[in-house]
Amino acid sequence: MVGPSQMSAESDAFIRQLGLRTTNDIINDMNKDFEEARAEKEAEKTRRREAVRQHTAAWKARGVEKRRNMEQGLREQAGPFTASTVGCVLAEAFETSN
DSSP: OOOHHHHHHHHHHHHHHTTOOOHHHHHHHHHHHHHHHHHHHHHHHHHHHHHHHHHHHHHHHHHHHHHHHHHHHHHHHHOSOOSOOOOOOOHHHHHHHO
């Protein structure tokens, strides 16, 4: 008598000789397609994260550059600083002297 696994292997071979696919072939192909799609999805997520990171870094750099340019423009408009230096008196010293 022939065992079930040998019968299954023989029937699978016969099905393939006819140019057809077995249920296991279809399931294996579906699993392979699923794994490929998952890998592509992960790669796309990684690309998007990197694009967002680069965009955010560029946006921050532009903000820093704008602030520097604005400060430079204000310094140029103000001209040289001519006022005397203002001193700072500590509150403790002021209170103890009264």
